[in-house]
Amino acid sequence: MSSLFIDNKELESLLQTLQPYAKTGSMPTYIPELNQMNPDLFGCAVYKDEHIVAAGSADFLFTLQSVSKVISLALALMDHGEEKVFSKVGMEPTGDPFHTIQALEEEKPSKPLNPMINAGALAVTSLIAGNSGDEKIGRLLTFIHELTDNPSISVCEKTAKSERENADLNRALSYFMKSHDVIDGDMESLLDVYIKQCSIQLNCKDLARIGSIIGKKGRDPNSGRNIIPPRIARIVKTFMVTCGMYNASGEFAIKAGIPAKSGVSGALVAALPDGTGMGIISPPLDKKGNSAAGLKLLETLAEKYSLSIFS
Numbered sequence: 001m002s003s004l005f006i007d008n009k010e011l012e013s014l015l016q017t018l019q020p021y022a023k024t025g026s027m028p029t030y031i032p033e034l035n036q037m038n039p040d041l042f043g044c045a046v047y048k049d050e051h052i053v054a055a056g057s058a059d060f061l062f063t064l065q066s067v068s069k070v071i072s073l074a075l076a077l078m079d080h081g082e083e084k085v086f087s088k089v090g091m092e093p094t095g096d097p098f099h100t101i102q103a104l105e106e107e108k109p110s111k112p113l114n115p116m117i118n119a120g121a122l123a124v125t126s127l128i129a130g131n132s133g134d135e136k137i138g139r140l141l142t143f144i145h146e147l148t149d150n151p152s153i154s155v156c157e158k159t160a161k162s163e164r165e166n167a168d169l170n171r172a173l174s175y176f177m178k179s180h181d182v183i184d185g186d187m188e189s190l191l192d193v194y195i196k197q198c199s200i201q202l203n204c205k206d207l208a209r210i211g212s213i214i215g216k217k218g219r220d221p222n223s224g225r226n227i228i229p230p231r232i233a234r235i236v237k238t239f240m241v242t243c244g245m246y247n248a249s250g251e252f253a254i255k256a257g258i259p260a261k262s263g264v265s266g267a268l269v270a271a272l273p274d275g276t277g278m279g280i281i282s283p284p285l286d287k288k289g290n291s292a293a294g295l296k297l298l299e300t301l302a303e304k305y306s307l308s309i310f311s
């Protein structure tokens with residue numbers, strides 16, 4: 001694995017070259033607010049050792065969606081430890097799409113396959129410590145403020161409302177898991193926390209800093225303090241490799257070999273072990289629900305700068 005030495009100008013020109021790939025994707029429909037995003041948005045930030053390179057719409061605010069799954073996993077592991085968390089959720093990749101319910105029925109005992117699919121992420125969110133939904137989402141936000149060094153990050157209520165009105169599949173997954181004793185408590189409150197978690201709003205620069213910290217063993221680039229314990233950062237990074245792109249993770253590992261996680265907003269976070277973090281936004285999605293141009297950008301950077309962790 002080499003390092004990513006790129007400047008603003010080069011990144012900007014790469015975005016322009018790859019912009020046409022956005023046209024190969026399509027906008028998500030099941031969360032109407034996301035469907036309204038500008039399909040031509042394309043931004044990227046690269047963060048390393050407090051140094052930022054950024055291009056395109058890198059300052060534009062978007063919601064985390066499934067990218068939040070890596071952050072909630074880190075927090076739940078910090079709250080409860082591995083044994084408890086992995087008694088509720090598995091460690092195995094799946095060949096099914098992210099909102100699948102089928103695997104839950106086939107697995108015995110019924111446990112979601114991994115924390116990066118919706119069922120697994122719902123189980124993980126149910127483990128975030130706190131006496132109320134507000135306290136749980138508050139703790140997650142505080143954690144994100146630390147990771148980004150940006151205390152202004154908050155929930156986009158408009159996107160949360162839009163998802164809340166279209167959350168029946170996630171509701172079904174939650175109640176299914178409750179009926180099989182995977183999770184307990186009030187499922188409506190869990191859904192509310194999960195939806196707010198997905199609707200946390202930030203920009204590519206914030207996301208790149210999160211990637212950098214996950215990449216470099218959880219260490220805060222300013223203070224040198226571990227915001228995430230090294231072992232938990234490693235677990236999270238490993239899930240990014242095996243499950244970060246849902247059922248496209250194997251192909252992405254071969255083409256790019258970069259620990260990364262996507263979200264249905266078209267967001268991507270990448271976390272390289274040398275502490276290079278990347279945050280990307282391009283809303284049109286490929287057939288498996290990953291940002292079409294964003295994926296192409298990571299693949300292109302990986303090829304050009306030999307970034308694969310497997311090389």
Ligand SMILES: NC(=O)CC[C@H](N)C(=O)O
Nearest residue numbers: 065066098118198263264
């Ligand atoms: N793939 C995604 O980003 C899914 C996140 C979305 N909030 C959902 O639960 O359906």
